[in-house]
Structure formats: structure tokens, C-alpha cells
Amino acid sequence: MLAIISPLMRIVEIPMLALQRLLGMNRLAWVFLAPNLILFGLFAFLPVILNVAYATTGGSNVLLADRPDVGLRNFATLTDCGSVLDPNSCREDKFWRAVWNTTWFVTLQVGFMVGFALLTAIILNRDIRARGFFRAVFFFPVLLSPVVVALIWKWILQREGVLNAFLDWAGPGGFNWLVDANWAFTWSVFISVWAHMGFYTLILLAGLQAIPRDVYEAATMDRASPWRAFRKITLPLLAPTMLVVLVLALIKGVQTFDEIYAFTGGGPGTATTFIIQYIYEEGFAGAPRLFGLAAAASLMVAFVLVILTLIQLWVNRRNVDG
Amino acid sequence: MTSVNQGGTTVTKFNLAAVSAAATGLALVAGAASAQEIRFMCYSDGNECEVYDDVLDRFEAENEGVTVVVDVVPYQAILENLPVQLAAGSGPDMAKVTDLGGLTQFYLDLSPYVDSAYWEASFGDTLDWYRGAEGGDAIYGMHSQLTITGAFVNATLFEQAGVDMPADDATWEEWAEASRAVAEATDTPFPMAIDRTGHRVGGPAISYGAAIVSEDGTPTLSDEGFAAFVEQFVAWNEDGTMARDVWAGQGGATYQDAAQEFINGELVFYYSGSWQVGRMDEQVGDFFDWQVVGSPCGPAGLCSGMPGGAGIVGFEQTEHPEAVAAVIDFLAQEDIYAEVAARTRNLPAHLGVAEAGVEFEGASPAAAAALSAFAADLADVAPAAFRYQGYAGNRAMFGITAERVSQAIVGELTVEQAVTRMASDLEAALAEQN
Numbered sequence: 001m002l003a004i005i006s007p008l009m010r011i012v013e014i015p016m017l018a019l020q021r022l023l024g025m026n027r028l029a030w031v032f033l034a035p036n037l038i039l040f041g042l043f044a045f046l047p048v049i050l051n052v053a054y055a056t057t058g059g060s061n062v063l064l065a066d067r068p069d070v071g072l073r074n075f076a077t078l079t080d081c082g083s084v085l086d087p088n089s090c091r092e093d094k095f096w097r098a099v100w101n102t103t104w105f106v107t108l109q110v111g112f113m114v115g116f117a118l119l120t121a122i123i124l125n126r127d128i129r130a131r132g133f134f135r136a137v138f139f140f141p142v143l144l145s146p147v148v149v150a151l152i153w154k155w156i157l158q159r160e161g162v163l164n165a166f167l168d169w170a171g172p173g174g175f176n177w178l179v180d181a182n183w184a185f186t187w188s189v190f191i192s193v194w195a196h197m198g199f200y201t202l203i204l205l206a207g208l209q210a211i212p213r214d215v216y217e218a219a220t221m222d223r224a225s226p227w228r229a230f231r232k233i234t235l236p237l238l239a240p241t242m243l244v245v246l247v248l249a250l251i252k253g254v255q256t257f258d259e260i261y262a263f264t265g266g267g268p269g270t271a272t273t274f275i276i277q278y279i280y281e282e283g284f285a286g287a288p289r290l291f292g293l294a295a296a297a298s299l300m301v302a303f304v305l306v307i308l309t310l311i312q313l314w315v316n317r318r319n320v321d322g
Numbered sequence: 323m324t325s326v327n328q329g330g331t332t333v334t335k336f337n338l339a340a341v342s343a344a345a346t347g348l349a350l351v352a353g354a355a356s357a358q359e360i361r362f363m364c365y366s367d368g369n370e371c372e373v374y375d376d377v378l379d380r381f382e383a384e385n386e387g388v389t390v391v392v393d394v395v396p397y398q399a400i401l402e403n404l405p406v407q408l409a410a411g412s413g414p415d416m417a418k419v420t421d422l423g424g425l426t427q428f429y430l431d432l433s434p435y436v437d438s439a440y441w442e443a444s445f446g447d448t449l450d451w452y453r454g455a456e457g458g459d460a461i462y463g464m465h466s467q468l469t470i471t472g473a474f475v476n477a478t479l480f481e482q483a484g485v486d487m488p489a490d491d492a493t494w495e496e497w498a499e500a501s502r503a504v505a506e507a508t509d510t511p512f513p514m515a516i517d518r519t520g521h522r523v524g525g526p527a528i529s530y531g532a533a534i535v536s537e538d539g540t541p542t543l544s545d546e547g548f549a550a551f552v553e554q555f556v557a558w559n560e561d562g563t564m565a566r567d568v569w570a571g572q573g574g575a576t577y578q579d580a581a582q583e584f585i586n587g588e589l590v591f592y593y594s595g596s597w598q599v600g601r602m603d604e605q606v607g608d609f610f611d612w613q614v615v616g617s618p619c620g621p622a623g624l625c626s627g628m629p630g631g632a633g634i635v636g637f638e639q640t641e642h643p644e645a646v647a648a649v650i651d652f653l654a655q656e657d658i659y660a661e662v663a664a665r666t667r668n669l670p671a672h673l674g675v676a677e678a679g680v681e682f683e684g685a686s687p688a689a690a691a692a693l694s695a696f697a698a699d700l701a702d703v704a705p706a707a708f709r710y711q712g713y714a715g716n717r718a719m720f721g722i723t724a725e726r727v728s729q730a731i732v733g734e735l736t737v738e739q740a741v742t743r744m745a746s747d748l749e750a751a752l753a754e755q756n
């Protein structure tokens with residue numbers, strides 16, 4: 001093997017030595033970093049710059065060069081409101097409906113998901129029968145594609161779906177779940193919790209397992225009740241993991257799009273239209289394609305996500321610093 | 323598409339390699355000099371692309387050196403990807419499109435390459451649909467499928483309910499009343515349904531007095547006639563006359579039809595269009611009797627449906643404009659057009675073919691009667707409906723209608739608010755449209 005590699009290395013060595021002589025030792029680092037920097041620049045940095053540029057242009061042309069500069073007009077359109085609490089008073093009412101839907105969705109989804117994930121992690125951390133099986137069962141939905149999740153639940157909840165067939169058989173009779181705004185929203189939250197809870201359960205389970213056993217043993221010797229042990233030991237020691245889970249879930253919640261779009265299409269009306277769907281529809285699905293408005297909205301979402309990410313970084317750093 | 327023939331001469335191994343290399347080199351040089359590959363982006367409602375691929379083999383045989391590659395894509399790709407490709411200059415040479423007036427800026431003017439008089443005589447007013455806001459007398463596209471909206475009714479349910487089917491000139495209210503009576507008598511879930519798209523409600527709204535696109539080309543979605551129709555439509559969704567699932571079960575401007583409900587026998591009256599005939603024919607079978615009754619009449623005294631369909635266009639960015647024009651012109655010839663219409667079971671937009679009549683291949687008596695009924699209904703299409711179909715910004719208007727009317731149906735907006743929003747959305751869309 002070495003006999004093959006050595007001559008090959010010698011072929012590379014010659015130009016590298018020449019480069020080193022030309023650039024010097026310190027600058028040579030840039031040569032090694034260049035491929036990654038180029039890829040990062042092309043696929044991460046450049047799109048951000050383009051997004052900012054599009055946000056300041058109008059019209060429906062695709063090419064930036066063909067688009068008129070409109071300054072901050074797109075941002076002004078989005079924020080032109082009598083009261084942001086009342087979407088009907090806003091010029092771009094669909095944006096604010098999507099903002100409020102997302103806010104409610106994230107609040108409920110994250111709350112329920114973190115709560116249920118904690119409960120599940122605590123149960124799965126106990127010495128119960130078939131623990132490995134149950135861990136797999138709770139994690140399984142995470143492996144499913146969002147569209148598959150949406151189609152499974154649509155199949156269950158549609159007018160002639162499995163749930164209504166059961167309700168018809170059991171007596172109370174079926175209900176048109178996906179045509180009623182409140183029910184469609186409720187089921188969207190439920191499905192999202194069902195699909196993602198396993199991931200957070202796994203993180204919390206790892207956090208629980210990192211808590212030293214002897215602390216619980218000491219509590220037992222001091223005759224502390226299980227509830228007191230949970231409040232005084234588990235929760236405080238799990239708090240750093242909980243914070244990470246909370247921030248991750250918040251970021252993921254704000255980005256919700258694919259599974260709910262495939263599940264309800266954002267309806268009925270705009271009841272389950274979230275901010276990412278609004279951006280998609282304005283920029284790519286509607287006519288005319290309002291790339292500028294979509295780019296401006298996406299920058300506003302990015303601002304919120306940056307804040308959430310900074311919180312996560314701060315939490316992580318605090319954990320590392322102890 | 324192309325084939326290579328080899329002779330049967332016996333040669334040595336060395337000679338074979340040398341001859342092959344020389345032949346390949348010559349073929350490449352010759353190919354580069356004469357081969358013209360035309361990429362045709364096509365979507366199918368039924369078997370259209372398959373039939374085009376077949377008839378274009380004949381074109382290739384007649385035009386040595388021109389190869390037409392039919393790229394079959396989903397309809398969504400035509401709506402969403404094609405405009406972006408064209409704007410980026412990387413589109414196909416030709417395509418089958420439905421946003422007829424919305425892509426005018428990219429179309430290749432065929433008039434320098436074809437017999438304009440023949441085209442004007444054969445395709446008449448449909449040529450205007452491709453001219454968009456520009457107008458003029460350029461020839462941009464061949465309308466390959468003429469469609470018209472209209473109603474399918476479940477005749478068996480009417481018979482079972484003992485309710486007489488309303489007359490040919492019956493109004494929307496009369497059909498609603500009859501459909502409700504049938505649904506009640508036969509325990510059918512839904513009396514009526516209209517596909518969820520702004521295009522489909524265009525005809526009924528015009529019959530209620532909406533101008534939509536005035537004679538001077540001004541669009542509006544907020545006049546009295548339009549508001550009256552929206553009010554009635556929302557009321558029918560609220561009282562259960564219309565299948566609420568169709569419009570309330572979706573968000574945004576997403577298209578939703580009710581064909582499956584009709585096919586399942588759960589719907590008495592289904593307002594859709596002529597392109598559904600093949601599907602009804604295949605899927606309803608002898609499950610029940612169905613028929614096409616055209617478009618009901620409205621208070622304005624009109625009984626209009628909406629015309630529409632798809633057409634084949636070339637794009638200006640092609641490197642082979644002459645060949646592209648020749649391909650489209652070939653498809654526009656009366657005998658070829660008639661053959662395609664017959665094999666794809668589409669209503670012809672070619673006036674000569676329409677006049678001669680089309681013997682639809684493999685169509686059952688019910689499907690043939692349905693297609694004839696739709697063809698006869700073309701006479702009732704109001705001028706406003708033709709203007710709406712030809713209006714360059716109609717896709718924006720279709721989307722706005724679907725979104726705002728849905729919001730009124732689910733109670734997010736009142737009818738008045740919805741109509742006001744439609745007006746402001748349209749104003750904003752027109753300001754942004756290039």
C-alpha cells in the first residue's frame with residue numbers, strides 16, 4: 001500500500017513545496033481552506049447577499065439585473081398595518097396571518113413537545129419492560145419523510161378517513177376535521193408533535209442518563225419522595241439540556257413548512273398557513289412571482305432565527321463554562 | 323429518434339477499428355453541420371405527449387437532420403419551472419403551455435416562417451390569447467386543446483330521486499334547488515361542487531353580470547356582478563349546497579377538483595370542464611349514467627362557461643427558429659391536427675377541423691355525447707369570457723379569486739372584505755407584473 005501511496009505523494013509534494021516557497025508557510029493555510037471557503041461562499045454566503053439584493057427590488061422578473069430598485073418598499077409593504085394584532089388592518093394581511101399562526105403554532109407545539117418529550121424520556125429512563133422497543137417506537141416517526149407523515153395523517157383524518165370510519169362505527173359519527181379551521185390547526189400541532197417528539201426525547205434521555213445515580217441514592221436515603229427528587233434533582237440537573245431542546249425546537253418550529261403544507265395546504269382559508277409557506281407562495285407559487293416581497297419576508301424570519309440561534313449559542317457556552 | 327445502419331462487410335480487427343474511428347469522425351463532423359435537435363417540453367392531461375411523439379416521427383422522416391425530443395414533464399413544471407428557465411435563458415425550444423398570455427415576452431414569432439393567412443383562417447381569435455398585452459399580429463402559438471367549462475350531472479341520481487332535470491336554459495338557482503332535492507332524496511353527501519380555481523368561477527361570475535375584463539382591457543374583480551356571484555357562492559358553501567371540502571379544504575391558490583367525489587357517486591352536479599370527459603369515461607364506467615349539461619344561466623341573462631386549454635409555442639431563445647416553426651406548423655396542418663384531436667379526445671381549436679367534426683377514437687357513446695355537448699356550448703361563451711382567457715394577467719386573477727373567496731367561505735373575511743381585498747390584490751399584482 002505504502003509502495004503505491006509514496007510515489008503519489010511525491011507527485012503532490014513537488015507543487016506543494018513550490019507553493020510554500022512562493023506564498024510562505026502562513027499563507028499556505030489559505031490554499032487548504034480555499035475549497036471549503038469557495039463552497040461556503042457559493043452555497044451559503046452568496047445566497048444571503050442575493051436575498052438582501054432581491055429584497056430591495058420589485059417587479060416579477062427573475063434576473064436581478066432586470067429588476068427595478070425599490071429600496072425598502074417591500075419591508076414597508078409588509079409592515080404597513082393599523083395594528084399588527086389585527087391582520088385585517090394590514091396591507092399585506094396574509095403575511096400577518098402567517099406570522100400569528102406561526103407564533104401560536106410554535107408556542108403550542110414547542111410547549112407540548114418539550115413537555116411530552118420530557119415525560120417520555122423519564123418513563124423510558126426507568127427500568128421498564130421492553131424499554132428498547134419503546135425507545136424505537138417513539139423515535140420511529142422522526143425517520144419518516146415529512147410528506148409521508150402528512151399523507152398518513154391526511155389518510156386518517158380526511159372526511160372518509162380511518163378516524164371517521166371508526167367514529168361512524170363507534171356511534172358519535174364522523175366530522176370533517178380538515179375543513180374546520182380550529183380542528184385543522186389543532187391537528188397540525190398534534191402531528192408536528194408526534195413527528196418530532198422522538199428526536200427531543202432522545203436528547204433528554206441522554207441528559208437524564210448523564211445525571212449521576214448516587215445523587216438519587218443519597219436522596220432516597222434522606223427519604224425524599226420521587227416528586228421531590230424530580231423537582232430538586234432531575235429538573236435542575238436537566239435544565240441545560242432542556243434549554244438546548246427548547247431553543248432547537250423553537251427554531252425548527254418557526255421553519256415549519258413541508259409537512260403542514262402537504263397536510264392542509266395552509267387551509268382552511270389561511271388557518272394553517274405559516275410564515276415559510278407565505279414566503280414560498282409569494283415567491284414561487286403565486287402569479288406574479290413577488291421575489292422581492294418574499295425575500296423581504298425571509299429576511300425578517302432570518303432575523304428572528306438569528307436571535308434564537310444566538311440564544312442557543314449563549315446557552316451552550318454557559319453550559320460549557322459550567 | 324435517430325438510427326445508425328451498419329453494413330455487412332467482413333473486415334479485420336484493425337480495419338474495423340480504423341473504419342469505425344473514421345466513420346465516427348465523419349458522422350460527428352456531418353452531425354455538427356446539419357443536426358438540429360429540438361427540445362419540446364410537454365405535459366399530458368391524458369395521452370397528448372405520447373401522440374405528439376408518435377406524429378413527430380413522421381415530421382422527422384420528412385425533415386432529415388431535425389430531431390424532436392419530447393420531454394414529458396409534470397404540469398407543475400410547466401407552471402413553475404418553465405418561466406424561471408425562460409427568464410434564465412435556459413428554456414426548451416418549444417413547449418405546451420397553459421399560461422398563454424403570461425409568457426408572451428419569450429415567444430418566437432412564427433409569422434416569418436409560416437403561412438400567416440392559413441393560421442389566421444384556422445385558429446382565428448385564439449391567436450390573440452398568445453399575444454398578451456402586446457396585441458399586434460404576430461403568430462406565437464397553436465392552440466392544441468380547446469377546453470370549455472361546464473357541468474357534469476349524475477343522471478342516475480336524478481332518476482332515483484324522481485326529480486326532473488332542469489331545462490337547457492335553467493339558472494344556477496334552479497340547478498341548485500334541483501341538486502339539493504336529489505341529494506336529499508338519495509342521501510347523497512354533496513348536491514354541487516365547483517373546482518377550486520379562479521378560472522372555473524369565471525364563467526358563472528360573468529353570467530351573474532361580472533365584467534372581469536372590460537372591452538377596453540381593464541381587469542376588475544370587484545364589480546357588482548362579481549360580488550353578487552361571490553355572495554351566492556359563499557352562501558351555498560355555508561348552507562351545504564356546495565361541497566365545502568373543495569374550497570375550504572385547501573389553502574393558498576392551490577387547485578382542487580371534485581372529480582373523485584363525482585366518480586364515487588357522492589356528488590349530483592359537478593362544474594368542471596371538457597378535459598374531464600376522458601377521466602369520467604374511464605372511471606365511471608357503468609357505475610351510473612352521467613351527462614354534460616353545459617353552463618347554467620345567471621341573472622345577467624348569460625349562460626357562459628370559460629374557454630381555455632393549452633397550446634404549443636416556440637421560444638425566441640431557440641437556436642433553430644426555422645426548425646421550431648416548421649415543427650409547430652406541421653402540427654397545425656389540418657390532417658395532423660385532426661388526427662391528434664381524435665386520438666387525444668380533445669376539442670379542436672382549429673376551425674377547419676371543428677367544422678369537419680372529429681371522430682374521437684375509442685370514446686364511448688357517453689363520452690362522445692359529452693364532447694359534443696361541450697362543443698355546442700362554445701356558442702354560449704360570452705365575449706367577456708374570451709377576453710378573460712386572453713388577458714395576460716389572468717393567472718394572477720385566478721389565484722386572487724381562489725384565495726380570497728376561500729377566506730370568505732371559512733369566515734376569515736366577510737364577502738365585502740373579500741371583494742375589497744381582491745380589488746387591492748389585483749391592483750398590487752398589476753403594479754408588480756412586468
